[in-house]
Amino acid sequence: MTYLDYQATTPLAPEALAAMLPWLESQHANPHSAHAAGRKAKAAVEVARDDVAALMPAGGTLSFTSGATEALNWAIKGTSGPIVTVATEHAAVLDAVAAQARKGRAVTVLPVGSDGLVDFAAARAAIGPGTGLVAAMLVNNEIGTIQPIEQLAELAQAAGARFLCDAVQGYGRVRIPEECDLVAVSAHKIHGPKGVGALWIRDGVTLEPLLHGGGQEPGGRSGTLSPALCAGFGAAARLAKQRFGADHAHAEQLFRAALAHIGGDWQLNGSQGERYHGNLNLRREGLDVARLMSDVRDIAFSAGSACASGSGRPSHVLQAIGMSDAQARSSIRLGFGRMTTEEELLTALDRITAAARAQKVAA
Incomplete structure (x- = not known):
C-alpha cells in the first residue's frame, strides 16, 4: 500500500509508539489520583503537556482534549458574542457555528477567492466592535491554503474579539502566530496517536466548560486523561519540533517533483504559493473519482475531507473557491510527508494518471 x-x-x-507502550503494558494508574503511581502518571502527562505547548505561542496554558473536534467545539461554545468565520473551515467549526446560530448567536461566514484565501475586504467589514469570536484555519485540510492568520488575528484584536485558530493541519509544519487567543490541535496529524488533541488558551482568556465534571484540566475541561495518549502526543510534538526544518524541506521537494511530473490534464486546486506543500489537490475534467479509487485501490488517497467521506455531497471547500459540483467531484487529494519517498509518490502519480486516461479511452 502506498x-x-x-x-x-x-x-x-x-x-510516539515507544513513549506510549509502558503506559499501555504495565503502568495503569489514573493521573488524577494522589498516590505514588498516580503522581508518576501525572508527571508523564505534564512532560507531554510541555512538549505539545513548545510549538504554541508564548503566554498560555494547554488543556488536553479527546481531539481537535472537541477543542474547537469548546472554544466556539465557550465564548459569547457574534462569530465571524470562513467558508472553507472544517466541519467541526462550521457545524458548531451553525449550532450556535440556531440558538440565536449572530454569525458571518466570509467568502474566499479561487485560491482559497479569505476575502480580506469582507473580513475588515465584518470584524468590528461587538464581534465576540473570529475563527479561521491556519492550513486548509482539503486544498492546503495557508490563511493570513496573523492579519486576521490583528483585526480581531483591534475589535476586542477573541481569535480561534484551527491549527490542526499546520501544527508542527507552519509557525502559529503569537496573536492567537485559542489554538486547537490534534496528535494524529503529526505522527501521534488518534484520540487526543489539545486546546491552547491564552492567559487571561476564560471559557465556559463544554464538559462538566471533575474539571481536571487547566482550562476546566473534565474527564480522565490517558497517560499513554498524552505521552504519544508529547513524543510526536517533540519530534516535530526537532525535525521542523527537515520535514518542511522534504515536503517542498516532494511537491516540486510532483508538480513537474504531472501532465497538463491535471489542474491544481487552490493557491500554489500560499500553500502547505504536503498537499496536492488535483482536478481532471470528467474524472470518475470512485472508479479511479477502485482501479488503484492499493494507493491510499482521498476525494476530499475524510470527515465528509460517504456523505455524497461535493466538497464545500471546492465549491467555496468557485467550482461547480462536477468539477468538485472530479478532484482528488494527495497528502504526503515525512515517511513518503519521492519514488513512491511519482510512481503513484503515474499509476493514477494511467487509470484516469483509461477512463477517457473507455468513454
Missing part, C-alpha cells in the same frame, strides 16, 4: 492521505491522518511515529 499511503498518500496525510491530511486524513499520518503514520504513527516509532518514537
Whole structure:
C-alpha cells in the first residue's frame, strides 16, 4: 500500500509508539489520583503537556482534549458574542457555528477567492466592535491554503474579539502566530496517536466548560486523561519540533517533483504559493473519482475531507473557491510527508494518471 492521505491522518511515529507502550503494558494508574503511581502518571502527562505547548505561542496554558473536534467545539461554545468565520473551515467549526446560530448567536461566514484565501475586504467589514469570536484555519485540510492568520488575528484584536485558530493541519509544519487567543490541535496529524488533541488558551482568556465534571484540566475541561495518549502526543510534538526544518524541506521537494511530473490534464486546486506543500489537490475534467479509487485501490488517497467521506455531497471547500459540483467531484487529494519517498509518490502519480486516461479511452 502506498499511503498518500496525510491530511486524513499520518503514520504513527516509532518514537510516539515507544513513549506510549509502558503506559499501555504495565503502568495503569489514573493521573488524577494522589498516590505514588498516580503522581508518576501525572508527571508523564505534564512532560507531554510541555512538549505539545513548545510549538504554541508564548503566554498560555494547554488543556488536553479527546481531539481537535472537541477543542474547537469548546472554544466556539465557550465564548459569547457574534462569530465571524470562513467558508472553507472544517466541519467541526462550521457545524458548531451553525449550532450556535440556531440558538440565536449572530454569525458571518466570509467568502474566499479561487485560491482559497479569505476575502480580506469582507473580513475588515465584518470584524468590528461587538464581534465576540473570529475563527479561521491556519492550513486548509482539503486544498492546503495557508490563511493570513496573523492579519486576521490583528483585526480581531483591534475589535476586542477573541481569535480561534484551527491549527490542526499546520501544527508542527507552519509557525502559529503569537496573536492567537485559542489554538486547537490534534496528535494524529503529526505522527501521534488518534484520540487526543489539545486546546491552547491564552492567559487571561476564560471559557465556559463544554464538559462538566471533575474539571481536571487547566482550562476546566473534565474527564480522565490517558497517560499513554498524552505521552504519544508529547513524543510526536517533540519530534516535530526537532525535525521542523527537515520535514518542511522534504515536503517542498516532494511537491516540486510532483508538480513537474504531472501532465497538463491535471489542474491544481487552490493557491500554489500560499500553500502547505504536503498537499496536492488535483482536478481532471470528467474524472470518475470512485472508479479511479477502485482501479488503484492499493494507493491510499482521498476525494476530499475524510470527515465528509460517504456523505455524497461535493466538497464545500471546492465549491467555496468557485467550482461547480462536477468539477468538485472530479478532484482528488494527495497528502504526503515525512515517511513518503519521492519514488513512491511519482510512481503513484503515474499509476493514477494511467487509470484516469483509461477512463477517457473507455468513454
